[in-house]
Each structure stands twice: as C-alpha cells, then as structure tokens.
Amino acid sequence: MPRLCATRPSSTPMSGLFTSYTAQQSLDNSHIGVRGNTVADRAAAEAHSLPSPIDMTTDLTDSLTNLQTTCNRHWDNELTDALQYTSLGRIRHDTRHHWWTHSPSRALDTAVTILRIGHTRLNAHLHKLGMTADPHCPWCPTYPDTPEHLLLQCPRHHSHRTALLQSLYPLLLRRPTLADLLGGSPDPGLAFKILKHTRTFLQKSGQLHRI
Structure with a gap:
C-alpha cells in the first residue's frame, strides 16, 4: 500500500491546507516507480477503451454441417476408388442412393x-x-x-x-x-x-x- 507520511499540525490558518498537501504529495511519490502499480494502471486504462463484451455463444449447427459435408466427400472418394476393383463397380459408380425392388421370391x-x-x-x-x-x-x-x-x-x-x-x-x-x-x-x-x-x-x- 502507498505509505502516508505524518506531519506535525501547524497553528497557522493555512496549517490544514499544508497538512493535506503534504500527505497527498507523499502518497503520490510513494506510488511512482512501483512496477506492479504501473502495470495495473495501464491495464485498467486499456480495459476502459475496449468495447462491451459480445455474446460468443457457440452455434454447433454450422460445425456439424461442415463435418458432415467433409465426411461425405471423403466417403465418396474412397468408395469411388474402391468400386473400380470390384464387380459391383460395373453397376454402381458412386455413393448415390440406388433404389431397390423386392419380389415375392x-x-x-x-x-x-x-x-x-x-x-x-x-x-x-x-x-x-x-x-x-x-x-x-x-x-x-x-x-x-x-x-x-x-x-x-x-x-x-x-x-x-x-x-x-x-x-x-x-x-x-x-x-x-x-x-x-x-x-x-x-x-x-x-x-x-x-x-x-x-x-x-x-x-x-x-x-x-x-x-
């Protein structure tokens, strides 16, 4: 904490003024040069200059959509390459849905x-x-x-x-x-x-x- 220097009261009419001035001057002088106080003051000043906090609530919808798109693209590439070496590749060439019909047998x-x-x-x-x-x-x-x-x-x-x-x-x-x-x-x-x-x-x- 800043150190206050006590002074002897004066009996003159200006003694109260001098006493207050002496205490304030001593307080200011003791604050100057202390690194922690200087850093704190600067941080406080910068904080006042920043805009008000913004609600940064995370919306997972876009993230999930992007993840699904990436997975589907990867699956398309993998299956398309694999089908080239299988019998099914003569019928199917990608991951698009193929309709099927069932018979009684x-x-x-x-x-x-x-x-x-x-x-x-x-x-x-x-x-x-x-x-x-x-x-x-x-x-x-x-x-x-x-x-x-x-x-x-x-x-x-x-x-x-x-x-x-x-x-x-x-x-x-x-x-x-x-x-x-x-x-x-x-x-x-x-x-x-x-x-x-x-x-x-x-x-x-x-x-x-x-x-």
Whole structure:
C-alpha cells in the first residue's frame, strides 16, 4: 500500500491546507516507480477503451454441417476408388442412393444381389478362390463361367434369353448390358421393370442353384 507520511499540525490558518498537501504529495511519490502499480494502471486504462463484451455463444449447427459435408466427400472418394476393383463397380459408380425392388421370391432377390456383387457359385469365381480347377462354363468349354456369360451369351439358355430381350424391347433397351439387367439404370422406374424381367429369366433358366 502507498505509505502516508505524518506531519506535525501547524497553528497557522493555512496549517490544514499544508497538512493535506503534504500527505497527498507523499502518497503520490510513494506510488511512482512501483512496477506492479504501473502495470495495473495501464491495464485498467486499456480495459476502459475496449468495447462491451459480445455474446460468443457457440452455434454447433454450422460445425456439424461442415463435418458432415467433409465426411461425405471423403466417403465418396474412397468408395469411388474402391468400386473400380470390384464387380459391383460395373453397376454402381458412386455413393448415390440406388433404389431397390423386392419380389415375392427371396431366392430370386438373393440371386440378383449375388450377381451384382460378383460372389457367386459360378465356376469362374470359384476358380479364383481355389475351389474348382475349371473356370469354364459347363456347356461352353472355352468360355469362363461368369455372370455376363450366363445372362448374355451362353447358348444353353438361348430361348429364355430371347424371351428376355423381347420383353425389353418396349423399354427401348435393344442391347442390354450386365449392368442394365442387374438394375444399374439411373432411372428407378426403368430399373425396377428390367429387374422384373431378369428375375423371370433366372427362374425359367433353372440356374438359381448355381448362383
């Protein structure tokens, strides 16, 4: 605390004035040069010059939106790259939602899904897993037993394939690809109709047990 210096009162009329002046002068002099007091005074002066405090309540809405956008972008990039090396990549190319339709037959739905992801019991896939020595079609010794061959090429199922192609003509699909037959169309309505005919082909061809 500042040190007050006591002085002897004077009997003159001005003694009160001199006494007050002496005490104030002693107080001011003792305050000067003390580093802590100087710093405190400067801080107080700066505080008075600052604007009033602003409500800085954090709004998490924008933060969560930005986080979700970043995660979705990362997932898009990762999946797009990964799909290039999978059978599903022939049907799906990004993370956009693909509509699906269900049939009364669970076996048919399962067969279509298996053909989409490529993990079938056809010889070409079993051969990759070392589960069979021959990767070829049972009726075509020089052609791999793949989903493409089963649905689009194998002469064993020519009559059923002809019926399939004829059912696709009204849909303006003259040369369907494997992706088309397995619901790869970006138009959900068209994809549903094509899948219905694909299931009919699988059922009539009698090949569900091999898928």
